[in-house]
Amino acid sequence: MTAHSAVTKLRQFVAGPVERCDFCRARLADWHSHLVETENLRLVCACAGCAAEMTEEGLPYRRVEPRQEALEAFALADADWAMLGIPIDLAFLFRPEAGAAPVALFPGPAGATRSHLSEAVWTGLTRKYPLLGELEPSTEALLVNRSGGRRDHYRVSADHCFALTGLMRKRWRGLGGGEEAWAAIDAYIADLAQTSSRRTARHA
Numbered sequence: 001m002t003a004h005s006a007v008t009k010l011r012q013f014v015a016g017p018v019e020r021c022d023f024c025r026a027r028l029a030d031w032h033s034h035l036v037e038t039e040n041l042r043l044v045c046a047c048a049g050c051a052a053e054m055t056e057e058g059l060p061y062r063r064v065e066p067r068q069e070a071l072e073a074f075a076l077a078d079a080d081w082a083m084l085g086i087p088i089d090l091a092f093l094f095r096p097e098a099g100a101a102p103v104a105l106f107p108g109p110a111g112a113t114r115s116h117l118s119e120a121v122w123t124g125l126t127r128k129y130p131l132l133g134e135l136e137p138s139t140e141a142l143l144v145n146r147s148g149g150r151r152d153h154y155r156v157s158a159d160h161c162f163a164l165t166g167l168m169r170k171r172w173r174g175l176g177g178g179e180e181a182w183a184a185i186d187a188y189i190a191d192l193a194q195t196s197s198r199r200t201a202r203h204a
Helices: 003-015 048-055 078-084 119-128 158-171 181-203
Strands: 031-038 040-046 062-065 067-071 091-094 105-110 112-115 140-145 152-157
Touching: 031 158, 040 048, 040 158, 062 091, 067 181, 078 119, 091 158, 091 181, 105 158, 140 158, 140 181, 152 158, 152 181, 158 181
Parallel strands: none
Antiparallel strands: 031 040, 031 062, 067 152, 091 105, 091 140, 105 112, 140 152
16 A cells, blocks of 8 residues: 555545545545645645635645655754654654744644744754755654664655554554554555655656
8 A cells, every 4th residue: 555545545534435625615536635724733635726725825824745755864863852852753843834933743642742842952953954944844744753763764745744643543552552553653654665765766
């Protein structure tokens, strides 16, 4: 199963058999536009008309452009990860909108949990890791996966962040999540890596 199809199937599970535009309630095809509400990093579904209207200048929505890229040369140091104070081994670092506080999201049994970062920490990280300053605000994230001793990093669009959060929310058991939850997450991230590798090979 590709990451694209996994995202689609997860959205169908969450929203039911018929997905509708969150603005006008029109019925949507399986593959449709997604927007991020910048104030609270909420992902919404939109028909073509509403997506164009709601992303006009001055409105608090940004269009999500699908992206999944394995960052083989990127390595977030253990000390820098510790500064973030994330309680699990998986997190998404978002570049903030102008004037907004930097934030990290991590998935859990109740959904996406927000961890606010200090301006000083974020400024230090962006100086050390320029990639963070290149992310599209609100709609792209640095996915950090340190589960099972891994040190994997991906640049992904926000829909992947929420898909992984949905997987964890659906399958999480007990305090640690359980083998089923982490196996599903590992499979999803492995597919991200494989898809990224195939795209890189095609463009080599």
